[in-house]
Structures are given as C-alpha cells and as structure tokens.
Amino acid sequence: MARNDDRRQRLADAGLAVLAREGARGLTHRALDREAGVPTGTASNYFRTRAELVHALADRIGQRLAPDPDTVAGLRSGEAGPAMFADHVRDIVRRLGAEREVTLALFELRLEAVRRPEVAEVMGEWLRTGFAADVAYNRAAGLPGGPAEIALFHYAVDGLLLDRLTLSIDPDTPTDTVVDALVDGLLPPAQGAGATSSTR
Template structure:
C-alpha cells in the first residue's frame, strides 16, 4: 500500500498558499509557514533556503492545483450545447473562485502574478497552460463558427479572470448576466 500523505515540500507549499492568502506578500515568511504547517521552527528554511525558493515552490504548487482542477472540470464537462450552457458553467466556476478553497488559491495567485513582474522565473511558471477546461471553450467557439477561437478563448477567459479579480478586491459576485455578455462578445 502506498503512503498517500503529501511530502514535506507539498505540505510547506500548501501552508505558504494559506499564509499568502491570509497575510499577503509581506506576511509570507519561513516562520509563518512553519506555524501554519504546524511544524517546528526552521523546517521551511531547511527545505527552501531563501524566500525566493519558497515563493517559487508556492507558485509551482498553485499551478499544479489549478491545472488539476481545470483538467478535471474539462474532462467532466461536455462541450456546451449553447451559449447559455457555457455561461452557466463559467459563472459556476467564478463562484468557486470567489469562495472557499478557490478564494484562498485565487488570492495567492493574484499576489504571485503581481510579484512576477519583478521575477521572470515566476512569470514563466504562471504562463497560462493548455488544459481540458480551455479546450472545451475553444471547441465550443469553433463549433459555433468563430474563426479565431483560440484567440477569442484567451480573451474571454482573461475577461472572466478580470471579473473574479474585481470581485475579490471590491466584493460582490460575478453574475451570469456579466458572463453572458462576455460569451456573446466572444461569439460575435
């Protein structure tokens, strides 16, 4: 039987995500990660000697978690039959990004995106990747006759991401009406 407990580096990266989402970039310290992970002082610095090494591990973990989630969504979701179905799916995804586990990771991701302006290696890790969720949108737009479906998908998903960012900063929910407007624009 395989041991299914996460390795120590994963535990520390997950704790770092929690610290970053709760305390911001200034609060992300080795000591804070040790406390959050419930590990002895010095554990984080033994695995990640520098703050940059800790931040890189955190970003890699965020991307891995996001990619796994997007892959699972895409595999479990057939290509939408119409714009309303795509709108409902994107609205549900936004709702998850604004609450619970999704909120924590999204706050950390945005903080890392800002930090990546000063650290090219983080920017490289955060580059949007191909996944089943993105392919589902591309397939839908292609089926609807959109010639530049790849580009429109990127624009649509970037706009959706912007709505999520706005609601995290300013409060409120992303509405189906807002998402519907973005989907309609992508279809034009």
C-alpha cells in the same frame, strides 16, 4: 531532516494562506513554519530560495484550482458551442471563487512578480503554460473562440474574480449573470449570439 510530500504540501498550503492574509511581505520561511505548525527551519529545508518557494506555491495553486475530471466530462457531454463555452467559464469562476484563499494568493504572486524578477520568471512561465493549455483544450473540445478570445476571457475573468473576492462595484448582480454577459459580449457575433440560452 527527511523530506516528504505531505509536509511539502502542508508548507505550500501554509504559504498560500500567508499570502492571502498578509501579502508577499509576510511570506517568509518563519511565517510558513508558524502557519504550518512545524519546527522552525522546516520551510527553509524544503525551499532554500525564494524561487523554489514560488515554484512550489505555483504548483500547489495549479493542483488546488484544477477542475474535477467528472465535472469536465459532464461539461463536455453536450453540443460544443457557445452554451458549452459559457458552462466552462462558469465552472472556472465558481472554482476560483470557492478557493478564495488560493485565488487571492495567486493575485499576490502576480503583483510580487512586478517587483521581483525571480518571481516574474517563475510566474510568467506558469501563466503562459496555463494559457497555452487553455487554448489547446478549447480547440480539442471544439469550443468557439481562438487564442485571442481565450485571452479576452482571461482578462475578464481575472477582473471579475478580483471584484468578487475584494470590493465589488456591483455586488447585487449574480456572478452567473455576469458570466453570461461576458460570453455574449466577447465571443465573435456569429458564435456568441444566444450563447447562454441553454445554460440554465
């Protein structure tokens, strides 16, 4: 069977939908075929092993959650500082929240990594690469915070998204308000004071 990028992408999107809806246990080649509406055996032709499938899903998550270049340019057009950092964090939260299915699939893969070493190998590399890129971007943009602060924001944003995409402990507080508080609370005092005063 001839392979093509469009079908591979369609299968990966189907896999993310299955993950978000049914969890890792539902992620089978046959389930991908059904979800994508392709002949039985198509998914196994593209992804012969679980590791190959996880690689493809991680790549697709990265594509679908990637920031819009024009939005990034706009975010970087002001003065580099806590307010700009807050705008970046807010954009990340909005993107991941808007792509609910993709973000839930990412959480499912991270949970599956606890149970399956082959998934842990793929996802561990993917997460570390992404974190290194975030630190490098922050430094190049002249934004406040180093690796320790970026790690803290990853922990906080992951928790915030889990709360907002599943069962929230405080659904009435606007997400932007939470982001403002995170920036003020997690950046070092000299960098975080008044961080969000110019973000509206």
